[in-house]
Amino acid sequence: xxxxxxxxxxxxxxxxxxxxxxxxxxxxxxxxxxxxxxxxxxxxxxxxxxxxxxxxxxxxxxxxxxxxxxxxxxxxxxxxxxxxxxxxxxxxxxxxxxxxxxxxxxxxxxxxxxxxxxxxxxxxxxxxxxxxxxxxxxxxxxxxxxxxxxxxxxxxxxxxxxxxxxxxxxxxxxxxxxxxxxxxxxxxxxxxxxxxxxxxxxxxxxxxxxxxx
Amino acid sequence: xxxxxxxxxxxxxxxxxxxxxxxxxxxxxxxxxxxxxxxxxxxxxxxxxxxxxxxxxxxxxxxxxxxxxxxxxxxxxxxxxxxxxxxxxxxxxxxxxxxxxxxxxxxxxxxxxxxxxxxxxxxxxxxxxxxxxxxxxxxxxxxxxxxxxxxxxxxxxxxxxxxxxxxxxxxxxxxxxxxxxxxxxxxxxxxxxxxxxxxxxxxxxxxxxxxxx
Numbered sequence: 023x024x025x026x027x028x029x030x031x032x033x034x035x036x037x038x039x040x041x042x043x044x045x046x047x048x049x050x051x052x053x054x055x056x057x058x059x060x061x062x063x064x065x066x067x068x069x070x071x072x073x074x075x076x077x078x079x080x081x082x083x084x085x086x087x088x089x090x091x092x093x094x095x096x097x098x099x100x101x102x103x104x105x106x107x108x109x110x111x112x113x114x115x116x117x118x119x120x121x122x123x124x125x126x127x128x129x130x131x132x133x134x135x136x137x138x139x140x141x142x143x144x145x146x147x148x149x150x151x152x153x154x155x156x157x158x159x160x161x162x163x164x165x166x167x168x169x170x171x172x173x174x175x176x177x178x179x180x181x182x183x184x185x186x187x188x189x190x191x192x193x194x195x196x197x198x199x200x201x202x203x204x205x206x207x208x209x210x211x212x213x214x215x216x217x218x219x220x221x222x223x224x225x226x227x228x229x230x231x232x233x234x235x
Numbered sequence: 236x237x238x239x240x241x242x243x244x245x246x247x248x249x250x251x252x253x254x255x256x257x258x259x260x261x262x263x264x265x266x267x268x269x270x271x272x273x274x275x276x277x278x279x280x281x282x283x284x285x286x287x288x289x290x291x292x293x294x295x296x297x298x299x300x301x302x303x304x305x306x307x308x309x310x311x312x313x314x315x316x317x318x319x320x321x322x323x324x325x326x327x328x329x330x331x332x333x334x335x336x337x338x339x340x341x342x343x344x345x346x347x348x349x350x351x352x353x354x355x356x357x358x359x360x361x362x363x364x365x366x367x368x369x370x371x372x373x374x375x376x377x378x379x380x381x382x383x384x385x386x387x388x389x390x391x392x393x394x395x396x397x398x399x400x401x402x403x404x405x406x407x408x409x410x411x412x413x414x415x416x417x418x419x420x421x422x423x424x425x426x427x428x429x430x431x432x433x434x435x436x437x438x439x440x441x442x443x444x445x446x447x448x
Contacts, residue, residue, distance in 0.1 A: 023370075023397045023398060023399060023400065024397070024398045024399075024400050024403060025395065025396070025397050026395070026396040026397075026398075027394070027395050028394045028395070031293060031393065031394075031396060034407070035407075036291070037406060037407070038406060038407035039290055039291060039293075039407060040290045040291075040407070041404075041406050041407030041408040042290075042396075042403075042407035042408070042409065043287065043289075043290035043291075043293045043393070044287055044290060045369075045407070045408055045409035045411065046287070046293070046295065046321075046369060046371060046393065046396065046409070047264050047266075047285045047286060047287045047295055048264030048265060048266060048285065048323050048369075048411065048416060048418070049262045049263070049264050049265070049411070049416070049417075049418035049419075049428065050262070050264065050286075050287070051260050051261030051262050051263065052261060052262070053260075053261060071286055071287065072260045072261065073260060073263075073284055073286045073298065074256065074257055074259070074260045074263070074284065074298075075298065075381060075383075075384065075386055076256075076383075076384040076386060077252055077253045077255075077256035077257060078249070078252060078253075078256075078384075079383070079384065080244060080252075080256045080259070081381075081383060081384060082259065082260055083381075085286065085287075085288060110261055116431070116432075116434070117434065120434040120437060121437050121440075122437075123437045124437035124438050124439045124440070125438075125439060126439050126443070130439075130443060130444075134443065135439070135440055135443040156258075156259060156261075157236075158259060163383055164381075164382070164383060166379050166381070166388070168288060168289075168294075168296075168377075168379070168390065169377070170288075170289075170292070170294060170376055170377060170390060171288065171289040171291075171292065171294060173288055173289060175379070175388065177381065177383060180244065180256070180259065181240070181241045181244075182238065182239070182240050182241070183238070183239040183244060183255075183259070184236045184237070184238050184239075185236065185237045185239075186236060186237075187236065187237050190237060190255075191254075193250060193251060193254050194247070194248075194250070194251035194252060194253070194254030194255035194258070195254040195255070195258055195420075195421045195422075195423075195424065196255065196258035196259070196420070196421065197420070197424070198258065198261060198262070198420055199420070199424075199426060203261060203262070204431075205261070205262035205418050205426075205428055207408075207409070207410070207411055207412065207430070208408045208409065208433075209408075209436075210408075210433045210434045210435055210436070211408065211410070211412075211430055211432075211433045211434075212430075212431045212432055212433075212434060213412060213418075213428035213429060213430055213431055214428075214431055215262065215418055215426035215427070215428035216426060217420070217424055217425075217426055218329070218417075218425045218426055218427055219329075219424075219425055220421075220423045220424045220425075221329070221330065221333040221423045221424075221425060222423055223422075223423070224333060224334050224335075224336045224337035225337050225338075226337045226338060226339050226343075226348070227334075227337070227348055230339070230343060230347065230348040231343075
């Protein structure tokens with residue numbers, strides 16, 4: 023094993039460190055967030071930081087980098103309009119999805135710069151990504167500033183959920199592997215996982231409980 | 236596509252809803268968090284909510300469910316001792332790792348209830364998981380309460396990083412696929428992904444920039 027202590031971590035070359043630390047959490051979700059500006063310019067941007075906050079109410083969060091560091095068109099649009107979409111990235115659109123990480127000005131729609139296709143749904147303002155097997159219409163709920171590095175955690179509520187009917191199981195579990203959904207490692211690694219197994223709900227082993235009594 | 240609007244989402248059976256909403260963010264990391272209590276009882280527990288907060292300083296967060304809902308031995312130990320470990324789950328230990336989600340009392344160590352092996356490293360108090368290809372010694376930094384559902388976001392800093400030398404690439408990227416690291420879907424689905432490709436850093440396409448001028 024290679025051991026990097028705090029001193030060695032501090033001294034790493036910046037690009038090396040960004041690649042390394044971005045790899046440290048493990049697999050990350052691959053999502054496209056769709057928004058529209060006040061000026062009606064649609065934006066679609068890749069995020070790998072969407073995280074489940076709770077099921078009841080159905081809340082998801084994602085992380086926004088500090089202002090000044092990168093363009094934050096997605097965040098700006100959400101603050102202005104309160105609504106956005108989250109769309110799962112699948113195998114056929116990985117290249118275009120990843121390209122949305124390029125820093126386009128806010129007057130350029132990533133739908134024009136890539137082959138990603140917009141899908142507009144009835145009574146919903148922000149754009150979805152066509153053929154994405156899991157599409158969510160989100161309402162902005164709140165945000166929390168992480169003082170330690172000035173990132174923002176944006177909390178949203180799922181108010182409309184669209185799911186490919188082939189992947190939903192009887193108990194509500196979504197087999198996203200079946201729809202070739204992508205996972206991200208580090209800043210730019212992509213996998214299309216296959217499902218190994220579902221392991222079920224776990225209860226303490228009786229043998230252990232008896233031994234301890 | 237199946238469409239669940241807010242009304243339909245609200246009326247879902249609870250188990251169905253938990254499975255469904257836990258599947259909605261996409262792939263999740265599979266991590267074991269190791270802690271030790273004031274009474275020296277070691278705890279190891281599975282988490283799928285570890286998320287990258289920033290590289291400089293190297294910060295990771297994870298989500299703790301509301302108190303009362305589930306035992307929070309991991310959180311209690313971190314608050315008491317300030318240190319913990321995060322270990323990547325790999326193929327050979329998936330069953331035992333998942334079993335740590337069973338609700339054992341705080342006086343029972345999951346190391347005794349499973350075949351997971353502890354690894355103690357010099358000058359580090361909390362236990363690591365033996366043979367895990369990415370092991371991190373974390374220092375508690377801060378926490379944020381998500382008022383909307385009373386969950387807690389715990390922020391920690393990587394102070395020691397141990398990495399299997401076979402998976403680290405020249406630019407710092409970790410090919411965790413090479414070490415058979417697991418990804419989680421929903422509450423209990425496991426995958427062992429293979430790396431499709433690294434897509435590299437993206438710059439805006441010149442053709443788009445010219446067209447817009």
